[in-house]
Amino acid sequence: MNFVVNKDWLAEQLQNDQVVIIDCRFELGNPDKGEELYREDHIPGAYYFHLEKHLSSPVTKHGGRHPLPDMDQFKLELEKAGIDHTKTVVAYDGGEGQFASRFWWLLTYMGHEKVYVLNEGxxxxxxxxxxxxxEVPTYQTAEFEVNIQKEMLASYDEVKAAVEDKKNALLLIDSRDEARYVGEIEPIDRIPGHIPGAINKFWGEGLEQGSFKNEEEQKKxxxxxxxxGPIIVYCGSGVTATPNVIALKMAGFKQVKLxxxxxxxxxxxxENPVEKGKKG
Known part of the structure; x- marks a missing residue:
């Protein structure tokens, strides 16, 4: 199954009103930068979705640094962009892959079956x-029917149960870089380390020069x-884990949760424990 498209294909679709393009550019250290870049220049016909305004909800005590958006509000944003189940949707970012993948995950979670990430962004x-x-496109409203894919999302309670049950067959994958996984550094979160039992698969290794590696390379x-068995993927805040979700699916894994x-x-x-160092 394909989850990505290339720029040559998209260039041929610019006049196709059945293809909706979403600009997801963002900079974590400068939340306004992506929208500023969009105002300056974007792919013709693209609508802008902001990571913190549209693809996340406000931060609270629990839920992480980028909690999932309110689904009713996200539905309205999709409809304003003219997205319904007849449309093919292509998301892009600056070429990093993580922000477009977050959009891909959300729209897939909402039940849309034709959403892709643009390789190279x-x-x-x-x-x-x-x-x-x-030119900012005129909104063409649509009606989006939500069909939540519950099997794509792992709850906190599910993760906690997996950590506490040593015999649990569930696999946890930490998508952050190795230095954060082993606890050498932690620039953002309260305490360094990783969720007990998790293995490390850095999300960036699934891409090369902004493009997802092919299925055979992902399998390797x-x-x-x-x-x-089921796999739960996480990162720091639920953004960079999403390219790993795509990569695992490209490799043929079926039970992949975020x-x-x-x-x-x-x-x-x-009260939650953390581990440091490499697993094993």
Whole structure:
């Protein structure tokens, strides 16, 4: 099953009103930057979705640094962008892959079956000489029918139960870089380390120069993992874990869940244990 499209294909679809394009550019250290870039230049016809305004809800004591958005509000934003189940939706970011993947995960979770990430993002689009514009498209409202895919989301309670049950066959994958996983550094969250029992698969290793690696390469990344049992993927706040969700699905894994609150939610409960160092 395909989860990505390339810039050449998208360039041929610019006049196709059945294809909706979503700009997800964002900078974690500068929340206004992505929208500023969109105002300056974007792929023709693209609508802008802001990570913190549209793809997340406000931060509270628990739930992590990027809690899932209110689904009723997200539904309204989708409808304003003209998205219904007849449309093919393509999301892009600056070429990092993580922000477009967050949109991909959310729309898939809402029950849409034709949503893709643009390989190489806006950077690749511009380098190829394809057109850009400052023109903000006129909203063409649609009616989106929500069909939540519950099997895609892991709750805090599910993760906690998996940690406490040493015999649990459920696999936890930490998508952060190794230094944060082992607890050498922690620039954001309350305490360094990882959720007990988790293995480390850095999300960035699933991409190369802004493009997702192919299915065979993804299978090699996860070759030591059994494909029968369920897998829960997390990161710091539920954003960079989403490219790993895509990569696992590309590799053929069926039972893949996102712990949306991720490590920032886990350590918001002071009683929760953390581990440091490499597993095994």
């Amino acid at each position: 806006f950077k690749g689009w511009v380098q190829a000489g394809y057109p850009t514009t400052k 990344r996860f070759a030591e993992l059994g494909q029968e 712990y949306a609150g991720s490590y920032s939610d886990w350590v918001s409960y002071e």
